[in-house]
Amino acid sequence: MPELPEVETVCRGLRSALVGRRFLSVEARRPDLRFPFPDGFAARLTGRRVERVDRRAKYILIGLDDATVLLIHLGMSGRVVVAPRPIHRDAHQHVLFRTDDGQDVAYSDARRFGFMDLVAAADLGSHPRLISLGIEPLSPEFDGSRLAGLLAGRKVPLKAALLDQRLIAGIGNIYACEALFRAGLSPRRLARTVSGQRADRLAIAIRQVLGEAIAAGGSSLRDYVQASGELGYFQHRWAVYDREGEVCPGCNGGPACIDGVRRIAQAGRSTFYCPRRQR
DNA sequence: AACAAGACCTGCATGC
DNA sequence: TGCATGCAGGTCTTGT
Numbered sequence: 001m002p003e004l005p006e007v008e009t010v011c012r013g014l015r016s017a018l019v020g021r022r023f024l025s026v027e028a029r030r031p032d033l034r035f036p037f038p039d040g041f042a043a044r045l046t047g048r049r050v051e052r053v054d055r056r057a058k059y060i061l062i063g064l065d066d067a068t069v070l071l072i073h074l075g076m077s078g079r080v081v082v083a084p085r086p087i088h089r090d091a092h093q094h095v096l097f098r099t100d101d102g103q104d105v106a107y108s109d110a111r112r113f114g115f116m117d118l119v120a121a122a123d124l125g126s127h128p129r130l131i132s133l134g135i136e137p138l139s140p141e142f143d144g145s146r147l148a149g150l151l152a153g154r155k156v157p158l159k160a161a162l163l164d165q166r167l168i169a170g171i172g173n174i175y176a177c178e179a180l181f182r183a184g185l186s187p188r189r190l191a192r193t194v195s196g197q198r199a200d201r202l203a204i205a206i207r208q209v210l211g212e213a214i215a216a217g218g219s220s221l222r223d224y225v226q227a228s229g230e231l232g233y234f235q236h237r238w239a240v241y242d243r244e245g246e247v248c249p250g251c252n253g254g255p256a257c258i259d260g261v262r263r264i265a266q267a268g269r270s271t272f273y274c275p276r277r278q279r
Numbered sequence: 280a281a282c283a284a285g286a287c288c289t290g291c292a293t294g295c
Numbered sequence: 296t297g298c299a300t301g302c303a304g305g306t307c308t309t310g311t
Binding site for chain 2 (some may be wrong): 034075076077092110111112113154155156160267268
Binding site for chain 1 (some may be wrong): 303
């Protein structure tokens with residue numbers, strides 16, 4: 001489920017639910033997700049007060065009052081739901097946080113590709129999962145010339161470069177496809193061929209696509225008392241992702257678009273694009 | 280050094 | 296209906 005916009009949506013939900021609150025109890029119902037929980041995980045969290053909730057790439061960072069940070073990654077299928085106690089229990093609900101104001105925060109993850117870790121705040125930057133992350137695409141420093149610099153000399157397909165978290169942090173398979181469509185650039189083009197105006201267009205497209213998805217998720221949060229990225233995805237209509245064979249929104253059924261959106265495999269993942277509008 | 284491929288794990292849609 | 300197959304929003308590790 002989660003790329004940057006969905007993680008951001010979950011972060012916002014957790015921020016409003018948790019900042020200033022204490023964990024009355026924490027229950028890990030199994031010893032691991034993708035990795036084992038750190039030693040004393042539940043005990044170390046119990047009684048802690050949440051001071052802040054931040055996001056870095058697709059990671060959720062929950063800052064606690066003892067100068068530690070709870071690091072959460074949602075993997076492919078991780079979900080977070082906040083509800084008044086007692087929360088509905090589901091089959092893959094692996095971690096349950098109870099707060100001092102009567103809320104339950106449940107983490108569910110069928111595939112268990114997600115993970116959690118506890119880190120000293122001072123060591124956050126050197127955490128092995130965070131240390132090599134690239135630029136935040138929504139940060140003010142991210143623009144066309146910065147993007148061109150990151151792509152320069154790279155012989156990988158452009159789509160693969162967008163998915164490389166060491167270059168840009170937070171773009172996943174869906175928004176890589178969508179941003180390339182908006183920028184009119186083929187996912188197969190070599191990354192190093194994108195500079196100048198093409199890089200400008202792509203940087204703008206990335207920011208727009210991510211920003212609109214966050215706006216969609218954020219607006220749905222007001223109506224549902226959940227921090228769930230699923231809502232953002234549910235509301236979003238993709239132009240090309242998962243639309244193999246359909247006419248893309250830019251082509252309006254023109255003769256050159258007879259085959260519609262094409263699906264190819266790149267680095268083992270599906271890429272959707274319009275060969276007519278993306279060059 | 281850079282890149283592709285396999286691995287992790289479960290659920291779901293599809294086709295026979 | 297049952298079963299096999301392929302695919303899924305991520306990223307770490309291994310092999311070329």
